[in-house]
Amino acid sequence: MKGPLLFAGVVAISLASAQAAPLHEAGLAQAQPEDANVDSHELVRLSQWIRDEKLDIYSLLVVKDGKLIFERYGAGASRDSNYELYSVTKSVTSMVAGMLIAQGKVSLDDSVATRLAAWRPDLRADFADKRNVELKHLLSMSSGLHYDFRPKDDPIYYAAPDRLKLAAETSPKAAPGSQFEYTDINPILAAAMLSAAAHEPVEQYAQAKLFGPLGMKHAVWERADRSGLVSAGWGLRLRAVDMAKIGMLVLDHGRWQGRQVVPEEWIAQMTSPAVAPYFGYYWWINNVVQSEPEFDAMGFKGQFITVLPKRNTVIVMTSVMSVDGGLRDAKNLQQFRHMVNGYVIPALDNRRHAQPSARARAQMDRELAVSAQTQGIPGAQVDPTDMPR
Structure with a gap:
């Protein structure tokens, strides 16, 4: 792809930040990690590791039991920014x-x-x-x-x-x-x-039947050819919170706030092996986590929606990370696997039995404040389409 190599500063926004736009319009509740029985210490460690590795991550979200418990943005992005999702x-x-x-x-x-x-x-x-x-x-x-x-x-x-x-x-x-x-x-x-x-064009149908009903602001399906046809394989731009809603639809068998949006039978079918044991209908199976049921959407340069049904959890990431290594062994996938298995799952396990406290909240806020001053280095060439909008 063409385009200059860009350096992106990491901007982290905690749930306590007064600058964060309200979540009510997004249809998501929010909570501190410990309020959802999640150990924020592990998430702080994850943020520190991201800084140490200088990873160029635009957004990183964790939703547990329908509540946004971790929200981190970078490269000038915010809650209202949308991203090129590539193969997601x-x-x-x-x-x-x-x-x-x-x-x-x-x-x-x-x-x-x-x-x-x-x-x-x-x-x-x-x-x-x-x-x-x-x-x-x-x-x-x-x-x-x-x-x-x-x-x-x-x-x-x-x-x-x-x-x-x-x-x-x-x-x-x-x-x-x-x-x-x-x-x-x-x-x-x-x-x-x-x-x-x-x-009608598939993107218009999706807007009317999926994006609109789920309150997906700034959803846009770009990169149509001159005939007006978009690809079903790239070009969709969503906010990270709206990517989380896609994962939540999978968790709740196609329902959103009690309404059946996607057929329950289809959710089961698209996340079951078809021809390959690790792939259903455009959804990957146990591609990130192999120790328990897991489904994920994966895009070029490090775009992910990972669904952990056993834990009622969705993890979302957008980034510009290394594509070296091929489809199922790309470096960005290896790094994301490490993040999920090495930090997020231990946080969900909460082996320390961490409880809500002002100290835990302050530690997370301090770490995210430091992260806001840290620059990530893109692991792949950055194109104009990669930039948050």
């Missing part, structure tokens, strides 16, 4: 797919060729060899389609005026459903199929 977009798309399926507007068994040849008759010939590729194969990353990605600045991300045409021109290399291969051709086809099913 896929996980949100999966929820949209489940809603459309429940309405009977599309089926997991719908053929890419049948649905999209009708939607884009000009590409009918290109879709002819994809009759056996179905929506479920796109969502489980098992379409078997081959695309020759360029090492840098591939046109599907940047310059292609019509991404769907590029996706339509791909060739089958494996039987659909036979093997897992994570490729960003699939979410382009998925965005088109869902838009066709909704009879």
Whole structure:
């Protein structure tokens, strides 16, 4: 990606900060860690480790029992900032797919060729060899389609005026459903199929049926191509508190404040193994924590929504961290695993039986004040789209 390397100062905002915008409009309650039986000492240690490692983290949130108990921002971000989520977009798309399926507007068994040849008759010939590729194969990353990605600045991300045409021109290399291969051709086809099913752009459907009902301020789905099609794989921008709501939907089986927004059956299905044991329908399974049930959404450069059902906890992070190491071994993922397993889970375990106290609150406030003066160093090249808005 193009763009200058930027240094981002870490700005940490505690729950006690008078500068923090009120949470009532976000639909989230708040509490001090010990009020939720969480050891703030471990979270303070985590913040110190982040400073020591000079990690460029824009936001880090922990929600326990529906209450925001830890909230840390950096790089000039705030509670109202939104972020480029990269592939976390896929996980949100999966929820949209489940809603459309429940309405009977599309089926997991719908053929890419049948649905999209009708939607884009000009590409009918290109879709002819994809009759056996179905929506479920796109969502489980098992379409078997081959695309020759360029090492840098591939046109599907940047310059292609019509991404769907590029996706339509791909060739089958494996039987659909036979093997897992994570490729960003699939979410382009998925965005088109869902838009066709909704009879409106997928981002407009998502705004009306998901973002709006959950009070997601500043939600925007960008980076459409010249034809107006967004990708289901990147381009969505949400606030960290709204990312937390996505995780809370998973925790509460698709309900938000008592209202069923995403079908309960779909939440279970999208977080169950499909073709790969660690991947459902655009949701990862035990990718961050392996010792207990865990689901997560994961995006390029270190964007995460991690759901711990056993602990009724959601962890959210946005950042610019190293992408070295590949999809499931990237350095940013390794660092996030360390943060969750080494600090957040011990905090949730509260082995010290820490109790609410003015001292604990003061210690956290002091640490976050120090963090506010600490600069993080990006672990990857920073693009304009990466900056909080």
